[in-house]
Amino acid sequence: MKRLINQRPGPVSTAALALLPFVVLALVYLLASDARLAENPNDKLLPSFTTLAESFVRLTSVPSQRTGEILLWQDTGASLRRLAQGVGISAAIGLILGVALGAIPLIRSGFAPFVAVLSLIPPMAVLPVLFIVFGLGEVSKVVLIIVGITPFIVRDLQQRVQELPRELIIKAQTLGANSWQIVLRVILPQVVPRLIDAVRLSLGTAWLFLISAEAIAATEGLGYRIFLVRRYLAMDVILPYVVWITILAYLTDFLLKQISRRAFPWYHNGEPGR
Amino acid sequence: MTPRIRFENVWMTYGDQVVLERLNLTVAPGEFCTIVGASGCGKTTLLRLLLGEETPSRGRILLDGEPLPAEPGPDRGIVFQRYSVFPHLSVLGNVLLGLELRAAPVTGRLFGGARRNARDEAVAMLEAVGLGQSLGKYPTQLSGGMQQRLALAQSLVMHPRILLLDEPFGALDPGIRRDMHELVLRLWRENNLTVFMVTHDIREGFYLGTRLLVFDKLRYDPDAPQAYGAGITYDLPIGQADPGTLAEVLAGGKR
Numbered sequence: 001m002k003r004l005i006n007q008r009p010g011p012v013s014t015a016a017l018a019l020l021p022f023v024v025l026a027l028v029y030l031l032a033s034d035a036r037l038a039e040n041p042n043d044k045l046l047p048s049f050t051t052l053a054e055s056f057v058r059l060t061s062v063p064s065q066r067t068g069e070i071l072l073w074q075d076t077g078a079s080l081r082r083l084a085q086g087v088g089i090s091a092a093i094g095l096i097l098g099v100a101l102g103a104i105p106l107i108r109s110g111f112a113p114f115v116a117v118l119s120l121i122p123p124m125a126v127l128p129v130l131f132i133v134f135g136l137g138e139v140s141k142v143v144l145i146i147v148g149i150t151p152f153i154v155r156d157l158q159q160r161v162q163e164l165p166r167e168l169i170i171k172a173q174t175l176g177a178n179s180w181q182i183v184l185r186v187i188l189p190q191v192v193p194r195l196i197d198a199v200r201l202s203l204g205t206a207w208l209f210l211i212s213a214e215a216i217a218a219t220e221g222l223g224y225r226i227f228l229v230r231r232y233l234a235m236d237v238i239l240p241y242v243v244w245i246t247i248l249a250y251l252t253d254f255l256l257k258q259i260s261r262r263a264f265p266w267y268h269n270g271e272p273g274r
Numbered sequence: 275m276t277p278r279i280r281f282e283n284v285w286m287t288y289g290d291q292v293v294l295e296r297l298n299l300t301v302a303p304g305e306f307c308t309i310v311g312a313s314g315c316g317k318t319t320l321l322r323l324l325l326g327e328e329t330p331s332r333g334r335i336l337l338d339g340e341p342l343p344a345e346p347g348p349d350r351g352i353v354f355q356r357y358s359v360f361p362h363l364s365v366l367g368n369v370l371l372g373l374e375l376r377a378a379p380v381t382g383r384l385f386g387g388a389r390r391n392a393r394d395e396a397v398a399m400l401e402a403v404g405l406g407q408s409l410g411k412y413p414t415q416l417s418g419g420m421q422q423r424l425a426l427a428q429s430l431v432m433h434p435r436i437l438l439l440d441e442p443f444g445a446l447d448p449g450i451r452r453d454m455h456e457l458v459l460r461l462w463r464e465n466n467l468t469v470f471m472v473t474h475d476i477r478e479g480f481y482l483g484t485r486l487l488v489f490d491k492l493r494y495d496p497d498a499p500q501a502y503g504a505g506i507t508y509d510l511p512i513g514q515a516d517p518g519t520l521a522e523v524l525a526g527g528k529r
Binding site (some may be wrong): 035147165167170171172173174175176177178181184185186189190264265266267270 | 325327345346347348350351352354356358359360361362371374376379380381382383388409412413414415428429432434465
């Protein structure tokens with residue numbers, strides 16, 4: 001018998017092992033839901049899979065009586081728009097500031113401690129300030145995401161720039177590069193795939209801030225809907241929404257990973273399994 | 275003739291640690307200097323001084339009679355043991371880079387006819403080092419020896435006045451090392467280069483080049499090993515050195 005650390009599953013058992021926790025979770029839910037519904041058929045806390053499926057179909061196909069729009073799509077569009085704007089702007093700021101801080105010692109000395117202090121401000125604590133300054137509309141929600149994830153991206157990218165081997169920067173200088181050319185041709189192309197990594201890592205946090213902002217003040221959005229129907233204990237809406245958000249988050253992450261692999265094959269050459 | 279490189283009483287100290295002391299050296303154009311010595315004897319410091327990464331604490335260094343610039347520049351090419359090539363550029367892109375940087379200060383890229391000319395020049399250089407078949411590959415797809423060939427081509431396409439080699443073959447297998455020795459000697463002759471090569475391998479130092487510089491402490495205080503720096507203990511015109519000298523240097527180099 002090999003040691004436990006040397007036992008590797010084959011392709012079939014890998015898939016089976018990966019599915020196992022999902023099956024167990026579904027089973028536990030099914031048993032618990034059945035037990036509660038047997039006691040009280042009107043129980044709202046753990047709706048049956050049938051109820052959940054019906055409610056999901058209703059959410060994705062039946063237009064709302066008030067607005068005439070299909071709620072799930074409307075909420076998804078609103079949330080994804082905010083998320084894309086917030087994350088996109090954060091990534092742009094992160095790339096520019098991170099490269100500037102990482103590559104230029106004069107800027108680093110001047111601003112790195114400032115960024116370090118800023119990143120310690122709890123974003124939710126300044127949410128009221130954002131509502132006061134930017135109003136209750138779209139801007140404050142996007143800004144909350146930016147405030148929430150930009151410091152992380154900036155500091156991560158600065159770190160990545162500083163981790164580039166010193167030899168490469170020297171080499172570029174011996175090829176006659178000026179500072180701007182070093183940033184443009186040596187540093188930027190090497191940190192863009194690392195920016196994608198940083199964005200993937202911060203997406204979870206971005207969703208957190210998005211849903212928080214929507215829960216507090218919004219008229220549409222995935223987070224808004226969940227917190228709205230909470231009052232009616234509408235688990236048959238909340239649970240499909242949570243699953244849907246999880247799927248969206250997974251797809252975004254998957255998409256970013258694929259883009260990175262396609263666009264930067266050199267960055268992924270050394271990865272295991274390739 | 276003006277010497278290519280001239281060290282005039284150069285000292286290098288970090289705090290109270292003396293790394294190099296009283297270094298005087300004159301190197302004519304076309305010389306191939308190999309530099310050997312124990313670890314921590316200032317070999318790499320000498321290279322960093324030549325690169326302009328460090329400035330001497332005392333004394334001065336002249337390049338073709340002019341003070342050496344205090345930062346790396348296109349007149350001094352370098353090949354390191356590792357990380358000498360850019361992982362995000364193809365083989366061709368790595369060699370093209372220097373030509374593009376020189377011609378396009380703002381965009382750092384060439385287009386159209388200018389790019390075709392630069393490409394021809396880069397391809398010719400790559401063929402000279404035996405990489406003509408690998409233009410589109412990325413460095414991670416190359417073996418260690420091929421990466422060093424690429425690094426040499428990348429430096430030489432800029433026609434530097436000095437080529438610095440920092441243990442360039444230290445990580446290679448013996449067979450590949452021999453091929454690389456032949457390549458370096460051929461490139462040195464064809465391009466009329468002035469070469470400084472640091473190596474751990476004293477036999478390699480004897481085999482390559484026209485001049486062997488051995489670095490060691492000139493004075494030694496067992497109670498304060500930092501107090502005195504290293505200097506050149508042997509400066510041998512190779513080819514005239516007899517086997518007895520090699521044995522003597524080997525014995526002295528062990529300390």
